[in-house]
Amino acid sequence: MALESHLKTIKDMRLQGSTYEDISSTFVSMGLEKGGSIHNIKKFCLRYNLKQKEVVSNTQLEAAVVQAVQETGPTYGRRMMAGYLASKGVHASQQRVAAALRVVQPPYHRARSQGLRNLNPMPYHAAYMGQKLRIDQNEKMVMFGVTYVVAIDGYSGKLVGHSTMPIKNNLTIYDEVYNKSAVLNYGLWDQVRVDHGKEFLLSLFVQDKLSGYRLDQERPPYLQTKSTKNHRIERVWPEVNNRVTYPLKSAIINLVNQERLNMEDNTVRFCLSNLSCQIANIGLQRFVDAWNSHSVSGRGIPNLLAEGGCRVKLTADQLPTASQAADLYDQENHASLTRASVFGRDPFVDATERHQAERRFAEAYSDITVLLDETVNHNFGPFQNALMHLVHLSSQHD
Template sequence: MDLEKLSLDSAYIQSFLDNGKSHKYISCHLQSLYPNVRGLSERSVRRYCIKHNIQRLNGPELDRRVSNAIQEVGPTYGVKTMLGYLDANGLKIGRVRLRNSLRRSHPDFHERRRNDTARQTNPVPYYAAYFGHKLHVDQNEKLVAFGVTHVLFIDGFSRKIVKSVIMPIKNPIVIYKVYREILLEFGIWDMLRIDHGREFCLMNFVQNKLRDYRNFRDCPAYVQSRSRENLRAERAWPEVNQRTNYDIKAALISMQRRMLINMYNETEKFCVSFIACNVAQVGLQRFVPAWNRHPLEGFNSRVPDVLARGNNRIARLTDDVIPSVDDAVIMYERAGGSLTRESRFGDDPLKDDQHKISRREQLHHQQAHSFEYIFGRLVNGDCEPFETAIVSFINITLSLI
C-alpha cells in the first residue's frame, strides 16, 4: 500500500486516534497532504493500523494512564495543565476525552478543581513582541522558613518557563550560574525584568556587559520594578504553589506542631531543607514541561513551546563572550561590588568529610523511598513517606557525627 511508502511514524497516526479522530478523518487528512499519492483511502488506513497494531486508546486504559499521572502530580492539575503534562510525556489526548477521564478517574478531585476560585486574576495590559524580547526572573519564598527558595526564568512573549532552580537560600552566584546556562543554550534576551532583590545583582551586571549583543538595543538591558509588576513571573507562582509548595508546607508545619522537627536546631534545619528542596525539585521538574505544553487561555489553544519556536528572535552568543562564573564574580568585585560566596540554611556537621557525606547518602537511599515516590504520595494526601525521609535523614546525620 502507498501508505507504507510515505514512511510515516506510527506515533503520528496513533496521535489522531488518541485525539478521537476516525480512520475516515485520517484518510481525508493524508489525502489533503499528499494529493497525488494513491492508497490513502479509509480502508487502507484501517489496514495500516491493524498491521502496525495502532489502536485507539480505550476508556479503561486512558483512565489508568490519567490516574497514574495524578499519582505523580497530585489532584490540582486541571484539563489544560494535565493535557500539557501528558503531552510532555508522549501521550496526546483530546481535551474532551481527557476531561471525561479526569471526571471518571477521580470525581472528588474534579469537583474540587471545579469549585476552586483562587485562580481569578485581574487582567493587566502587557506587551512582549517575540521570544527573546523580555525575560522575567523572580523568586518565590513560600517555603523560605524551611530552607526552600524557587527562582523561575520566564519568557514574556510565549510564557515558556526557560529555566528553574531551587536553592536553600537565594544566592546571586547560583542564579548567575543558571542564567549563564540560558545564555549558552538560547542566547541573550533584549531585556531582563526583575524586582529590586539583591540576589539578581551579578546576573544584571553580566546582562549589561553583553548589552551590545542584543537584537534590539534601544531598550534598557534590564528593568527593575516592584515584584507585583513582574507580571509574567507573578502569574506563574500560584500554579507552582498549588501544585508543589502548599502540600510540602502543610506537611512541614504539621511536623513542627507535633515537634518532629526543631527549626531552631542548625543541624535539623539543614536536614529539613535538604529533603524539602529535593522533593520540591521533583514537583517543579514535573510542572515545568506540563506548563510549557499546556494550551494558554485566550491564545487559541496555542502552547508556550509552540509560540517560542514560531517567533524566536533571540540573539545567539558564542561561548567565548559569556563570562564563566568565576570570571563574572571577579569582574563584579573589581567593579566595586561585593558578593556572598556561599549561603547556608542551617549547618551540615558532615560538610568537611566527603566520606561521611557519601555514607549518609547511601544509608538514606537504603532507608527511605525515592524523592519521586515521596512527592507523588505527598500531593495525594499521604505525608508519611515525606516525614519518614526527614526524620531518617536527621537521625543518620546525627549518628555519623
C-alpha cells in the first residue's frame, strides 16, 4: 500500500494527537493491512515530518476542559472529551485530556472511574462507507414530548443525521434525517436498516424508489429488523441518555413531583415539549460532534473513516421534498401520512402571537444553551424556571 495516497488522513490524525498505533489500527480496520504496520507508519511520519503536535499548553487545555465540562456534564471521559474538544478546534492527545480531566474535576473523574458499562459485546460489520445506514429512534422522553432519531453509517460509525421532535413523524424523519442530513450530504447508501416502526415508511419508500442508483444492486434496498440487532446504534443510545436525556428527564420529573407541572394541561404539554426539544437537540448536537471526532479503539476516528462519503452521490433534484414524497406515497399506497405532529395543543392563534411570546421569552432567556449547561451539571433550577416562564407566557394566549 502506498501511504502517500493517505498523506492528508495521516497528517490530520497526527494533528489530532493520534499515535502511530492509533493510525495503524485505523488502516487495519479499513482493510489496508499491507503497508499499514506501526513500523511503516512511523517511518512515513518521520519522512514527512508529521509530528504528534500538542497545539495547546497545559493551562490552555485545562481551561478548555473546564468550559467543555460545563457544557457536557460529568459523563465525558478522555475519548469523548478529546473528540468534543477536537470538534471545537482544540487538539490534544487522549492522555493529556485524561490528565486535565483529573485535575479540573476530581469528583467527576472518580465517578466515571467507578462506572462499569458493556455497551457493545458483538460486532456490526459493513465493508465500506455507504454500504449500510441504520436509522433508529429513542423514546426515553416520549412522555414529555421528546423523541430523538439518528442515522449512523455502519462502516465508519459516523452519525450522519439526527433530529429531535415532539412525536416521531414520517415527514420529519425523512426530511431532517434521511434526506437533508444523510443522503444530500454523503450520498446514497446501498441499504437502509430500521426497526418495524411505521415512522420510517416514507424514508423506506424513497430509498426503494432510488434503489436503481445504488452501487450494490444485489443487496435489498432496506431491511426491517429488531433494534437490538443493530450493535452500532446500541453503543450510541446509552451515551446520549447519560449525557443528555437523564439529566433533562430528572429536571422535569422533579417539577412533576413538586406538583408544579400539570401534565393534564395541553398548553403545559406543548410548552414542555417545545422547550425540551430545543434543549435536548443542543445536547444531541454536542454529542454528535464529539462522537464523530473521537477515536474508536481498534478502528479510528469516524470523521476520518467517512471521508469522501458514499460512492454514489445524488443531487437535490433527484430527491423529492417531504411533501412531494408524502403525496406520492399516499397515492401509491392509498394511505394518508400524518403531515405534522404536535404534543399537547398549540395555544397560539397565529404566527404573530407565537412570535410575540417567543420575543418575550428571549428577553428573559437570550441564550438557552446555558439551561442545558446547568442541567447536565445537576443544577435544574434555571431550566425549570425557564419552563414555568414559558408556560406563563403561553397561557395568556390560551
